[in-house]
Amino acid sequence: MLGKTADGLFWMFRYLERNENTARLLDAGFRIALTRADAAENEWTSVLTTIGIKQAFLEKYERMETTHVIDFLLRDPSNASSVTSMIQTARDNARLLRTALTRELWSATNECWLTLRELLAHPVRERELPFVLSTIQQQNALLNGTLHNTMMRNEIFNFARLGTFLERADNTARILDVKYYLLLPSVSLVGSSLDNVQWETILRSVSAQRSYHRLHKGDVRPREIANFLMLDLRMPRSLAFCYSKIVDNLTHLAKDYGVRQPCIEQAETVFAKLTDRSIEDIFESGLHEFIQDFIRDNNALGSQIEKDYRFYG
């Protein structure tokens, strides 16, 4: 398989994943903006910080107004992380590596692009937002379902999945990075209603409200939330889950190629940090430091994969 193709697959699926994450963060932020006008500005600031585009936003707009945030995140062509920019890039990549995709997966990608392009051709009004966001998620679900149902489990699949899980781990970690202070043990003593809303927002931004409540019978506690998002291997957006998948896919590649590249060692080391300790150990040694280390390690792994599999030359 061409290095260029591996690169294209990896980034195509990173962008698709990032798109879905953006939709989810918008959904959670919008809920706050609707129900607690006074907290809106704060919430939008943390959403933009999570995505890493707060600076870019403030260069364009003076205040965190909901309509501006929505437009910037969904359809601003000058924002490389807007949904329209990212679906365009993902689809360009798909076009570039069309030979590696099944006909069905290419069609799903193309249709996703056509649908979102039409949907986001004009500014999205607030009352249309829920529909728009759920369409973005549905289109992504179609695409991922098609990937699973039509693609062979080979190197092509592996590089696509590596992109998905590296991006997803990054996103969950960034949410934690911005909101970590809400999860510190001292906070739970306060137990105000504002905290409850904040915690629900965190769960909402990783689509895990229902799973969490099912698991904990409605008892929302920061320790449990941190554990759920970081270490729970059953939760498909947790750091540990993402890394179990990353290690799986890298192991598959190593077997397929008959060569263990340095990146697999790196991934196993990160995975071990998520499985060999309890959430208490992590609180003990510092939640924020742990998350920041994780984000750094995750980025380093991405670069190592690009190098080991000759994405660029």
Place this chain on the structure above:
Amino acid sequence: MADLKNVFDEMFGTGERHREPYRDYHQWFESQDTAWLHRKSDEAETVFRRIGITFNVYGEEEASERLIPFDVVPRIISSREWSRLVRGIRQRIQAMNAFLYDVYHRKEIFRAGRIPIEVIASNDAFLPQMIGVSPPGNVYTHVVGVDIVRTGENEFYVLEDNARTPSGVSYMLENREIMLQMFPELFARVNVQAVGNYPKNLRRSLGNCAPRSYEGTPVIAVLTPGMYNSAYFEHAFLAAQMGAELVEGHDLRVVDGRIAMRTTQGYAPIDVIYRRVDDDYLDPLNFNPQSLLGVPGIFDVYRAGGVAIANAPGTGIADDKAVYSYMPDIIEFYTGEKALLKNVPTWRCAEPDALRYVLDHLAELVVKEVHGSGGYGMLIGPAASHEALVAFRNKLEATPSKYIAQPTLSLSTTPILTKNGLDPRHVDLRIFVLVSPNEIHMTPGGLTRVALNKGSLIVNSSQGGGTKDTWVLEE
């Protein structure tokens, strides 16, 4: 030009009754509800858009990916007509490859005085770097798209021999695919020869042209200029269908005297490159030094027999419009037979007598640039305004050698589906030919291009042309 009365229509001939090849289809058509057919037609467009079968238009920001309009009424050719075309094309392609070998080796045809040497001496399509080079199996034109036009029951002409990097074959395949999806019952009723084997045949044909250096199965790659090229969809499509890699220049380099592609496991050698990049851009060391699309040193590897390039560099000299006019002589010289398929009579404006004739009859003729393609830069006399004729006359007088002229052929028509039912439109036909050392193979079918504007003779997709599925009937 809107007068279609004396034009040969392939469904109805020159009368009211349908011709024999269309009997079964016509019967079926008569029993269909037109509104339903129109819905099917819309459906086809949706499918094409979803699959992303598009071509890129240069110089347009918005909507730079366009669909080629598709008409649901097939163009039908009888097996007898087809075998006649096959014989004629086979003879022509054989002669063409012999001519190319001769041009780059002993130049017998010029020594024999059958063609003046000036035709190649001052021709940009002649590639001096190819002199003395023998491609594997002496195959130059691995893939050819021969454009055929028809003017009557038994009148077929070769309009152009596209022997460089002809495109359109993906439309032939996708058009059939969509027809099978939309009208399955039709194919149960009419026995149509399949076209779907083309990618398999292309793979085999290219594999048979590999240099002898490879072991096991030859590795084939499709070399594309990239996703912004107008035919990118086709490059990706063919690579996928053949199970070949789709590469760009920057994926390749010379490793140990062979061409190799950068894979996730290091560099892997390639035996055959099906290139869709023009000669000039192939190798910045040997040709255009500005090119970023090619591979430095690929031509040296090629010359040393380390890789096959399809089509061979320098084939452009065989489909050049100036050389085209000599095709009957070329066929006779190399095969000893008269040409089976007609050439369109051609005036070479470089010759003073011809130029005088062309200037005197400009309003009746089609004038083309010798090196032009895609229907650009041509004059269709009968349809041109007075101003256009005057402007063209000036161009002709300034640089006559840049032009050739041909009579305006009364191209046959085939009906398309319009709001008012069937309505005739002019068509041409591109037939795809695969050449390997032991075989010249033609897929029974081809790409029918249709001028959607009533009376228009221009079938190019960039200028209001559409396509149709092309059926060759079983015997």
